[in-house]
Amino acid sequence: MKDYCTKCSLEIFGKEREPELNIEQMFEALQPGFMTTGMLCEGCGLVAVTRTEDNELKVVYSEWEGEELIYSEPSDYIKKLQNNDTDE
Numbered sequence: 476m477k478d479y480c481t482k483c484s485l486e487i488f489g490k491e492r493e494p495e496l497n498i499e500q501m502f503e504a505l506q507p508g509f510m511t512t513g514m515l516c517e518g519c520g521l522v523a524v525t526r527t528e529d530n531e532l533k534v535v536y537s538e539w540e541g542e543e544l545i546y547s548e549p550s551d552y553i554k555k556l557q558n559n560d561t562d563e
């Protein structure tokens with residue numbers, strides 16, 4: 476079975492289904508300044524969840540560029556989701 480993060484799971488399956496990669500839960504389990512890796516969201520390419528020293532949730536995305544797998548800078552996650560929700 477493929478793994479999806481909170482945001483992608485919500486978009487694809489709706490609220491009925493628990494996401495395999497519960498990003499908020501992972502964030503809560505982290506100490507400030509730490510990162511969780513070893514995951515891959517099939518929807519958006521999310522590979523890591525990090526809690527900054529300021530207790531901000533940031534995520535890292537991966538993307539294939541030709542034959543090379545590149546990683547994004549840590550960026551916002553849930554904020555984006557909330558913005559999308561209010562747009563609709």
Ligand SMILES: [Zn+2]
Pocket residue numbers: 479480481482483484516517518519520521
């Ligand atoms: Zn995703």
